[in-house]
Amino acid sequence: MLFGFCGGMEIGNFMSTDILAFYLGGGGSIMGYLIFIVPTFILAMWAQSKVSSTYNKYARVPSRGRITGAEAAAAVMRSAGISDVKITQVRGHLTDHYDPIGKKLALSEENYHGSSLAALGVAAHEAGHAVQHKIGYGALKARMALVPITNIASNVLPLVMIGSFFIIGGAFSLTLLKLGILCYVILTLFQLITLPVEYDASVRAKKELVALGILGNDEMVGVEKTLNAAALTYVAAFVSSLSYLIYLLSMLGGSRD
Ligand SMILES: [Zn+2]
Numbered sequence: 001m002l003f004g005f006c007g008g009m010e011i012g013n014f015m016s017t018d019i020l021a022f023y024l025g026g027g028g029s030i031m032g033y034l035i036f037i038v039p040t041f042i043l044a045m046w047a048q049s050k051v052s053s054t055y056n057k058y059a060r061v062p063s064r065g066r067i068t069g070a071e072a073a074a075a076v077m078r079s080a081g082i083s084d085v086k087i088t089q090v091r092g093h094l095t096d097h098y099d100p101i102g103k104k105l106a107l108s109e110e111n112y113h114g115s116s117l118a119a120l121g122v123a124a125h126e127a128g129h130a131v132q133h134k135i136g137y138g139a140l141k142a143r144m145a146l147v148p149i150t151n152i153a154s155n156v157l158p159l160v161m162i163g164s165f166f167i168i169g170g171a172f173s174l175t176l177l178k179l180g181i182l183c184y185v186i187l188t189l190f191q192l193i194t195l196p197v198e199y200d201a202s203v204r205a206k207k208e209l210v211a212l213g214i215l216g217n218d219e220m221v222g223v224e225k226t227l228n229a230a231a232l233t234y235v236a237a238f239v240s241s242l243s244y245l246i247y248l249l250s251m252l253g254g255s256r257d
Helices: 015-027 030-058 069-079 109-113 117-135 138-166 171-211 217-255
Strands: 086-090 097-099 104-108
Touching: 030 117, 030 217, 069 086, 069 104, 069 109, 069 117, 069 171, 086 109, 097 117, 104 109, 104 117, 109 117, 117 138, 117 171, 117 217, 138 171, 171 217
Parallel strands: 086 104
Antiparallel strands: 097 104
16 A cells, blocks of 8 residues: 555555556557546655655654553553554655454554554554454454455456557457456545544544543644554555546446547
């Protein structure tokens, strides 16, 4: 998926598909490409840089309580009665995610050990996903159900795009186009259902950080800004998938004229 933490939440990398879409354009009209693909690519890049800069800013602001991300995640889960989720460390930058299948809450090293506003925000957000899982939050269940088919679609899509770039015109090309549309319907649906899941996890995180006394109300601005910037990347990912879907549908319309 496009950037940001939770991106790794058990799904393959959408970024490569977006870059392919940008370079190959799928053989559609230049106009459609300029209207649908270029602006969303810029939006995605902007959201990416926004989440990086916001995270980096608040990763340098220590919390007064000095509790680490791992401790904060544990506290949020404990207060929800969760005792069977393991908190682990994972390599990389913003690779934090909750793995509902393995019941693991993986925090990147800087968020696991860090006690910055950004670290606590991300850690509590991931714990928010564990809480969603525990209570059977509907949107998370729907998202999990979509994971296998979304993985197939994101693996098939690059092949479809490369194929359609080399084969222009003919019945085979129409089949590829339809296959591409099907893949994007699945990806767009997945990105759509991700929005309430991510939003809800952040709402839970903010509430619990204050309720458990981990952060003071005056420290919440940093958490709020970090989590909002992350939310923006999910919106950008959805808009990006939707735009490409519309673009492909317009090509299908065009091919029938
Ligand atoms: Zn998340």
